[in-house]
Amino acid sequence: MLNTAATVKLSVTQLTDQLLSSYARVGGINHLDGKNLPSKSAIVGIAVDLLRLLFPGFFDDKIIHSSELKVETAILLDSVIGRLEDEIHKSFEYSNAVGNSKQELRKSAHQTTLEFLQQLPCIRDLLQTDAEAAFNGDPAALSKEEVIVAYPFIEAIAVQRLAHQLYLKNVPLIPRIMTEWAHSRTGMDLHPGAKIGSHFFVDHCTGTVVGETCNIGNHVKMYQGVSLIARSLSGGQQLKGVKRHPTIEDHVTVYAGATIMGGDTVVGAGSTIGANVFLTNSVPPRSLVVPDAFQYKVMNKPDRQSQILDFQI
Amino acid sequence: MLNTAATVKLSVTQLTDQLLSSYARVGGINHLDGKNLPSKSAIVGIAVDLLRLLFPGFFDDKIIHSSELKVETAILLDSVIGRLEDEIHKSFEYSNAVGNSKQELRKSAHQTTLEFLQQLPCIRDLLQTDAEAAFNGDPAALSKEEVIVAYPFIEAIAVQRLAHQLYLKNVPLIPRIMTEWAHSRTGMDLHPGAKIGSHFFVDHCTGTVVGETCNIGNHVKMYQGVSLIARSLSGGQQLKGVKRHPTIEDHVTVYAGATIMGGDTVVGAGSTIGANVFLTNSVPPRSLVVPDAFQYKVMNKPDRQSQILDFQI
Amino acid sequence: MLNTAATVKLSVTQLTDQLLSSYARVGGINHLDGKNLPSKSAIVGIAVDLLRLLFPGFFDDKIIHSSELKVETAILLDSVIGRLEDEIHKSFEYSNAVGNSKQELRKSAHQTTLEFLQQLPCIRDLLQTDAEAAFNGDPAALSKEEVIVAYPFIEAIAVQRLAHQLYLKNVPLIPRIMTEWAHSRTGMDLHPGAKIGSHFFVDHCTGTVVGETCNIGNHVKMYQGVSLIARSLSGGQQLKGVKRHPTIEDHVTVYAGATIMGGDTVVGAGSTIGANVFLTNSVPPRSLVVPDAFQYKVMNKPDRQSQILDFQI
Numbered sequence: 001m002l003n004t005a006a007t008v009k010l011s012v013t014q015l016t017d018q019l020l021s022s023y024a025r026v027g028g029i030n031h032l033d034g035k036n037l038p039s040k041s042a043i044v045g046i047a048v049d050l051l052r053l054l055f056p057g058f059f060d061d062k063i064i065h066s067s068e069l070k071v072e073t074a075i076l077l078d079s080v081i082g083r084l085e086d087e088i089h090k091s092f093e094y095s096n097a098v099g100n101s102k103q104e105l106r107k108s109a110h111q112t113t114l115e116f117l118q119q120l121p122c123i124r125d126l127l128q129t130d131a132e133a134a135f136n137g138d139p140a141a142l143s144k145e146e147v148i149v150a151y152p153f154i155e156a157i158a159v160q161r162l163a164h165q166l167y168l169k170n171v172p173l174i175p176r177i178m179t180e181w182a183h184s185r186t187g188m189d190l191h192p193g194a195k196i197g198s199h200f201f202v203d204h205c206t207g208t209v210v211g212e213t214c215n216i217g218n219h220v221k222m223y224q225g226v227s228l229i230a231r232s233l234s235g236g237q238q239l240k241g242v243k244r245h246p247t248i249e250d251h252v253t254v255y256a257g258a259t260i261m262g263g264d265t266v267v268g269a270g271s272t273i274g275a276n277v278f279l280t281n282s283v284p285p286r287s288l289v290v291p292d293a294f295q296y297k298v299m300n301k302p303d304r305q306s307q308i309l310d311f312q313i
Numbered sequence: 314m315l316n317t318a319a320t321v322k323l324s325v326t327q328l329t330d331q332l333l334s335s336y337a338r339v340g341g342i343n344h345l346d347g348k349n350l351p352s353k354s355a356i357v358g359i360a361v362d363l364l365r366l367l368f369p370g371f372f373d374d375k376i377i378h379s380s381e382l383k384v385e386t387a388i389l390l391d392s393v394i395g396r397l398e399d400e401i402h403k404s405f406e407y408s409n410a411v412g413n414s415k416q417e418l419r420k421s422a423h424q425t426t427l428e429f430l431q432q433l434p435c436i437r438d439l440l441q442t443d444a445e446a447a448f449n450g451d452p453a454a455l456s457k458e459e460v461i462v463a464y465p466f467i468e469a470i471a472v473q474r475l476a477h478q479l480y481l482k483n484v485p486l487i488p489r490i491m492t493e494w495a496h497s498r499t500g501m502d503l504h505p506g507a508k509i510g511s512h513f514f515v516d517h518c519t520g521t522v523v524g525e526t527c528n529i530g531n532h533v534k535m536y537q538g539v540s541l542i543a544r545s546l547s548g549g550q551q552l553k554g555v556k557r558h559p560t561i562e563d564h565v566t567v568y569a570g571a572t573i574m575g576g577d578t579v580v581g582a583g584s585t586i587g588a589n590v591f592l593t594n595s596v597p598p599r600s601l602v603v604p605d606a607f608q609y610k611v612m613n614k615p616d617r618q619s620q621i622l623d624f625q626i
Numbered sequence: 627m628l629n630t631a632a633t634v635k636l637s638v639t640q641l642t643d644q645l646l647s648s649y650a651r652v653g654g655i656n657h658l659d660g661k662n663l664p665s666k667s668a669i670v671g672i673a674v675d676l677l678r679l680l681f682p683g684f685f686d687d688k689i690i691h692s693s694e695l696k697v698e699t700a701i702l703l704d705s706v707i708g709r710l711e712d713e714i715h716k717s718f719e720y721s722n723a724v725g726n727s728k729q730e731l732r733k734s735a736h737q738t739t740l741e742f743l744q745q746l747p748c749i750r751d752l753l754q755t756d757a758e759a760a761f762n763g764d765p766a767a768l769s770k771e772e773v774i775v776a777y778p779f780i781e782a783i784a785v786q787r788l789a790h791q792l793y794l795k796n797v798p799l800i801p802r803i804m805t806e807w808a809h810s811r812t813g814m815d816l817h818p819g820a821k822i823g824s825h826f827f828v829d830h831c832t833g834t835v836v837g838e839t840c841n842i843g844n845h846v847k848m849y850q851g852v853s854l855i856a857r858s859l860s861g862g863q864q865l866k867g868v869k870r871h872p873t874i875e876d877h878v879t880v881y882a883g884a885t886i887m888g889g890d891t892v893v894g895a896g897s898t899i900g901a902n903v904f905l906t907n908s909v910p911p912r913s914l915v916v917p918d919a920f921q922y923k924v925m926n927k928p929d930r931q932s933q934i935l936d937f938q939i
Contacts, residue, residue, distance in 0.1 A: 012394065015430050016387045022434035023369055023382065026441045028457055031370030032379050037462060039374055056649055057657030061665055066658050069649065074642040081638065094458070117641050121648035128652045137858070139865040140817060140838040142798055144654055145720070149663060150802040152810065172455055176463040184465065184498050185810050187833070189517050189537070191453060204815050207500070207520040207833040207851065209537050209569070212453040221858060224815070224835050225520065225538060225851060225883070227569040227588065232450070232534065239452040256835070256853040256885050257538070257902070259569050259588035270614065275853065275885035275904040276570070278588040278604055286614040291904055299914045325707065328743050329700045335747035336682055336695065339754045341770055344683030345692050350775060352687055407771070485768055489776040497778065497811050502830050502850070504766060520813070520833040522850050522882070525766040538833065538851060540882040540901065545763070545847060552765040570851075572882050572901035583927065589883070591901040591917055599927040 035094045038087045043177045046087065049080050050162055051155070054124055058148050077117065085113040088171055095172040112169050119165045123158075126198055130157050133201040137221055152186035152205045163192035187224075197250070202226070204256075211245035213263060220248055223256040223275075231262050249285070348407045351400045356490050359400065362393050363475055364468070367437055371461050390430065398426040401484055408485040425482050432478045436471075439511055443470050446514040450534055465499035465518045476505035500537075510563070515539070517569075524558035526576060533561055536569040536588075544575050562598070661720045664713045669803045672713065675706050676788055677781070680750055684774050703743070711739040714797055721798040738795050745791045749784075752824055756783050759827040763847055778812035778831045789818035813850075823876070828852070830882075837871035839889060846874055849882040849901075857888050875911065 023030055031037065048059070053076055057064040064072060089109035096105060131154060134147045141147050148154050159182035163175035175192035183189040187206030190196070194210045197218035202208050204224035210216070214228045230244035246260045249269035254260070257276040260267065267273065268285030277289050336343055344350065361372070366389060370377040377385060402422035409418060444467060447460045454460050461467050472495035476488035488505035496502040500519030503509070507523045510531035515521050517537035523529070527541045543557035556576040565580050567573070568588035573580065580586065581598030590602050649656055657663065674685070679702055683690040690698060715735035722731060757780060760773045767773050774780050785808035789801035801818035809815045813832030816822070820836045823844035828834050830850035836842070840854045856870035869889040878893050880886070881901035886893065893899065894911030903915050 012387055012391045015390050015394075015427070015433075016383060018431065018434050019366060019386055019390070020383060022437050026434075026437050029368050029371075029437065029441050029444050029461060031368070031458065031461075032377055032382065034370065034376070036376050037371070037458065040462065041374070053645060055655050055657070057660065058655075058663070061667070063660070063662050064658055069658065070642060070646060073645055074638055077641050077645070078638045081641075114641070118644065120641075121644050121652075124648050124652050124655065128655050131655050136863060139856070139863055139868070139870065140819070141863075142802075145657065145663065146799055146802060148655060148657075149666065149799065150806045152806060173459055173462065176455075176459060180463045180465060183500075183519065187500050187519050187809075187813050189519055193453070204835045204853075206809065206813050206815055206835065207538055209517045209519065223855065223858075224853060225570065225833055227517075227537060229536065229569060230452070232536075232566055232568070237449060237452055237454075242452070244452065253858055255858070255887075255904075256855060257570055257589065257851065257883055257904075261568075261588065272614065275887065276589050276883065276902050277904075278570075278590075283611050284613075288612045288614045290610060290612075292610050297916060297918050298909050299916075300910075300912055325700055325704045328703050328707075328740070328746075329696060331744065331747050332679060332699055332703070333696060335750050339747075339750050342681050342684075342750065342754050342757050342774060344681070344771065344774075345690055345695065347683065347689070349689050350684070350771065353775065354687070408769075486772055486775065489768075489772055493776045493778060496813075496832065500813050500832050502832055506766070520851055522830045522832065538883065540830075540850060542849065542882060543765070545849075545879055545881070550762060550765055550767075555765070557765065570883055570902065574881075574901065585927065589902050591881075591883075591903075596924050597926075601925045601927045603923060603925075605923050 035096075036090050037094060038090045038173050038177065040177055040181075042083060042087055043174055044181050046080060046084050047159060047162070047178050047181060049076055050120075051158055052076060053080070053120060054127060054158055054162075055148055055154075058145075081113055081117065084116070085109050087174055088112055088166075091171055091173045112171060116165055116169060123161045123165070126161055127154075127158055129198040130154070130200050133199040133219070133221070134203075137201050138203055152188070153202050156182045156186040156188045156190055156202070156205055157196070157200060160190040160192065160194070160196065164194070164196075167192040194245075196220075207257075213243045214245040215247040217248060217250035217252070217269065219251045220254075221252075222254040225257040226254050227259040227261075229259065229261055348409075349403050350407060351403045351486050351490065353490055353494075355396060355400055356487055357494050359393060359397050360472060360475070360491050360494060362389055363433075364471055365389060366393070366433060367440060367471055367475075368461055368467075371458075394426055394430065397429070398422050400487055401425055401479075404484055404486045425484060429478055429482060436474045436478070439474055440467075440471055442511040443467070443513050446512040446532070446534070447516075450514050451516055465501070466515050469495045469499040469501045469503055469515070469518055470509070470513060473503040473505065473507070473509065477507070477509075480505040507558075509533075526556045527558040528560040530561060530563035530565070530582070532564045533567075534565075535567040538570040539567050540572040540574075542572065542574055661722075662716050663720060664716045664799050664803065666803055666807075668709060668713055669800055670807050672706060672710050673785060673788070673804050673807060675702055676746075677784055678702060679706070679746060680753060680784055680788075681774055681780075684771075707739055707743065710742070711735050713800055714738055714792075717797055717799045738797060742791055742795060749787045749791065752787055753780075753784055755824040756780070756826050759825040759845070759847070760829075763827050764829055778814070779828050782808045782812040782814045782816055782828070782831055783822070783826060786816040786818065786820070786822065790820070790822075793818040820871075822846075839869045840871040841869075841873040843874060843876035843878070843895065845877045846880075847878075848880040851883040852880050853885040853887075855885065855887055 052059045092105045092109055131147055135141050135144045159178050163178040167175040179192050188208045190210045191212040193212035194214040196216045199219040202222045207225035209227045211229050228246050243263040246265040248267045251270045252267050254273045255275035258273045260279045266282040268283055270285055271287040274290040365372045405418045405422055444460055448454050448457045472491050476491040480488040492505050501521045503523045504525040506525035507527040509529045512532040515535045520538040522540045524542050541559050559573045559578040561580045562582035564583045567586045570589040571586045573592045579595040583598050584600040587603040678685045718731045718735055757773055761767050761770045785804050789804040793801040805818050814834045816836045817838040819838035820840040822842045825845040828848045833851040835853045837855050854872050872886045872891040874893045875895035877896045880899045883902040884899045886905045892908040896911050897913040900916040
C-alpha cells in the first residue's frame with residue numbers, strides 16, 4: 001500500500017513526529033507531567049521481601065539460624081518500611097482528591113505503612129492454616145516444606161492476604177499491582193478485595209479467578225479454572241461497591257472449571273460443586289451439584305484412526 | 314537397572330559422547346550450523362520498548378515531562394529501529410526460500426521495520442478504545458491508570474496488535490515469539506493472525522485462547538478461560554491458511570470457560586454465550602445461549618462433614 | 627481500630643518483636659536452623675542448561691557450529707553435573723530419614739546425578755516425537771523451528787520428562803520445583819509423577835493439569851484447560867501412592883476445558899472427548915463423548931444493545 005521507495009527514506013524524525021501527533025490527539029493512554037505512579041518493580045521487590053518475613057528461612061538462599069533471626073528480621077523490616085512508605089506515598093499523591101498537603105500525605109503514608117506491617121502476625125496465623133489445608137488436602141504433597149517452597153498456591157494466597165490489608169486501608173493501585181504480579185506467576189487471579197476465610201486451598205491454581213466482592217468462608221477447597229464472578233451488566237462503573245460476586249460458605253468444595261456467578265448467589269455450607277458446572281443461583285447447605293446423567297452421549301466412532309470430531313451428528 | 318558401580322565412573326567425556334551420538338541420530342530438535350534464529354531475549358526487549366512508545370509515561374520508572382517527550386521518543390525509536398531490523402533480518406534469512414541476496418534481505422528488513430513502526434499511531438488508536446472498554450466494563454477498575462498499569466489484558470492486547478502488523482507483513486517467527494511472551498505473562502494466548510476489532514476487552518485473561526483465523530468484531534467482551542478454536546482434523550498441516558476458527562460479530566459477550574469451535578461458526582451480533590457452553594455451530598444475532606434448566610441436579614448430601622463426591626449416584 | 631497516635635510511634639524494634647513472637651508461636655511455616663533446602667534459583671538455572679543440552683543450538687544466543695559442539699557440550703555438562711549434584715545432595719540431606727552419613731549422601735547424590743544425565747538421550751528420543759506431533763497437529767505452526775522456539779508446550783513437556791526421571795529416582799523437592807517453574811511460565815501443570823507416552827501434544831497449554839498418577843498413552847492430543855484429576859476424598863494424605871488420576875489410552879483427543887476424574891477412569895484408545903465435558907467414569911475404545919443436543923437453549927434476546935444476561939429466565 002505504501003510507496004516502498006518513500007518509506008525507506010523515512011527517518012527517525014518523521015516517525016517521532018507521527019507518534020508525537022498521536023500523543024497529542026489520543027488521550028487516556030498517556031501519562032505525561034503527571035504525578036509519579038507507584039513503581040511496579042519496586043512493589044514486586046517489596047512483595048518478595050514481605051514473603052521472606054512471612055515464611056522465615058524458606059525464601060532465603062542461605063540458612064537462617066535462630067540466633068541471627070532477630071537481627072535479620074530487623075534489617076529486613078527496616079528496609080521494607082522505607083520502600084513501602086515511598087510507594088504508598090506515591091499512590092496517595094496520585095489519588096489526592098481532597099487536596100491534602102505534601103506533609104499530610106507523607107504522614108498518612110508513614111502511618112498506613114506501620115499499621116499494615118502490624119498485621120503481619122495475623123496474616124501469618126491465617127497462612128499457617130492455608131499451608132495445613134494444602135498439605136492435608138493433597139496426597140501428592142510430600143511434605144509441608146514442599147508445599148511452601150513449590151506450590152504456587154502459597155505464593156498466591158500470601159500475596160492476596162497482604163494486598164487485602166492494603167485494600168482495607170484504601171491504598172490505591174498497589175494492592176492490585178501486587179495481586180497481578182502473583183497472577184502472572186501462578187495463573188490465579190485473587191482480587192485484593194475478596195474476603196477469604198481460614199484453611200483455604202486451591203489446588204493447581206491456574207485459571208482460577210476470585211472477584212472483588214466474593215465472600216469465602218473457612219475450610220473451602222477449590223481447584224484450577226474455577227471462576228467466582230459477576231454478571232456482566234450494562235451498569236458498568238455504576239456498580240462499583242455493589243456486591244457482585246458470590247458467597248461461598250464454610251466447608252465447600254468447588255471442582256475444576258466450575259463457574260459461580262452473581263452477588264446474590266450463596267453456596268450453602270458443606271456443599272460440593274462438580275467440575276464445569278455453571279451455577280447462577282443459590283443452593284442450600286450440603287448440596288451436591290452435578291451434571292445430569294443425560295448430559296452426554298457416548299457414541300462409537302466409525303473409524304478408529306480418525307480424530308475427526310463431527311459435532312453435527 | 315544400571316550397574317551402580319560402573320555408573321559412578323562415568324565421566325563427562327562419556328556423557329558427552331552419548332549426547333553427541335544422540336545429536337547425530339535424532340534430528341529435528343537440533344539447530345546446528347544453521348542460520349542464526351531471531352533472539353528471544355532481544356525480541357522481549359524490543360516488545361518492552363514498543364509498549365513504552367505506545368503508552369508514554371506509564372512504563373517508565375521516571376516521570377516523562379512534555380518538554381522532554383520529543384527527545385525521549387526519538388532516542389527510543391532510534392534504538393528500536395536498529396534492534397528490530399536486526400531481528401527481522403535474521404527471520405528473513407531463516408525463511409529465505411527464494412534465494413534473495415544478503416543485500417536484498419537487509420534492504421527488505423529495513424523497509425519492513427519502518428513500515429511497521431509507521432503503524433504505531435493506528436495501533437494506539439485501537440488501544441485507546443480497548444482501555445476505554447476495560448474501564449467501562451469492569452466496576453472493579455478504580456481508574457484508567459489502574460487498568461493500564463495493572464491489568465494483564467492491556468499488555469496482552471497491545472502485544473497482539475503489534476504482532477498482528479508483523480504477521481500481516483509476513484515476518485516469520487517474531488510475531489509468535491512476541492505473543493508467546495505475553496501469553497507467558499498474562500495466561501492469554503492471542504494468536505498474531507487473529508483479526509480483532511475495536512473496544513475489545515477480556516477480563517482476567519487467564520486461560521483464554523484466540524486462534525489464528527478468528528475474526529472478532531467491535532465491542533466484544535470476553536472472560537477468562539474462553540477458547541475460540543479449530544476442530545482437530547486429521548488434515549493437520551494441509552489445513553494451513555484455511556479459516557479454521559470462529560467469527561464473533563459486534564457487541565458479543567462470551568462468559569468464562571465457553572468454547573466456540575470451527576471456521577464456519579458465526580456468533581451473531583449482540584449475542585451472549587453463557588459460561589462453560591460448548592458451541593460448535595452458528596447462532597443468529599441477539600442469541601442467548603445458556604445451559605438447559607435440566608442440566609444439573611442438586612441433591613442433598615448424606616453427610617455434611619464428608620467431602621466425598623460420588624458421581625456414581 | 628488502632629490508636630493512630632500510638633501506631634506512628636511504633637518502631638522497627640516493636641514490629642520485629644511482634645514478628646519474632648509470631649515465629650515462636652506459629653509453627654509449620656518457618657524454616658529455621660534446618661537443613662539447607664535446595665535453591666529454587668539454582669534449580670531454574672540447571673533446568674535452563676538442561677534444555678540447552680536437549681535442544682542444541684535452539685536456546686543459545688550464538689550459532690552453535692558442529693565443529694565446536696563436542697567442546698561446548700562437555701563444558702556445559704561439566705557445569706551441570708556439579709551444580710545438580712549439590713542440589714540433589716541438599717534434597718537428600720533434607721529427607722534423610724534413615725540417618726545416612728554425610729559421605730553416603732554425597733556418594734548417592736553423585737551417582738543419582740550421573741544416572742539421571744545418562745537418560746538425556748532417551749529423553750531426546752521422546753521429545754523428538756513430541757515436536758513432530760506438535761508440528762503435524764497444528765496448521766498454525768509455520769515450521770518445526772517455530773514450534774521449538776516459541777511453543778510453550780515444548781518447554782513444559784521437556785521439563786516434565788526431565789523431572790519424571792528424577793521422580794523415578796526418588797529425588798525429593800527438585801522435580802516439583804522444576805515442573806512448577808515450567809507451570810509458572812507455560813500455565814500447564816504436568817506433575818513429575820505422570821507417565822506420558824510418545825507423540826504427546828497439548829495445544830496452547832494454559833490451564834491444563836495432569837495429576838501425579840496419570841497414565842497417558844502414545845499419540846495423545848490435548849488442548850488448553852484440560853484437567854486429569856483425582857476425586858477429592860476425605861482420605862487426604864492417606865491416599866498417597868494410590869492411583870488417583872485417570873488413564874488415557876493411545877490416540878485419544880481431549881478438547882479444551884474437559885475434566886476427567888478418578889483413578890479407575892479409563893478413556894479407551896482412539897476416543898475423542900468434547901470440550902468442557904466432565905467425565906467421571908470409563909468409556910470404551912473409539913468413544914465420542916459430546917454434550918447432548920438438548921443441553922443448551924438458544925433464545926432471542928429482547929434488546930440488542932443490552933448485554934444483561936438473565937439466567938433466571
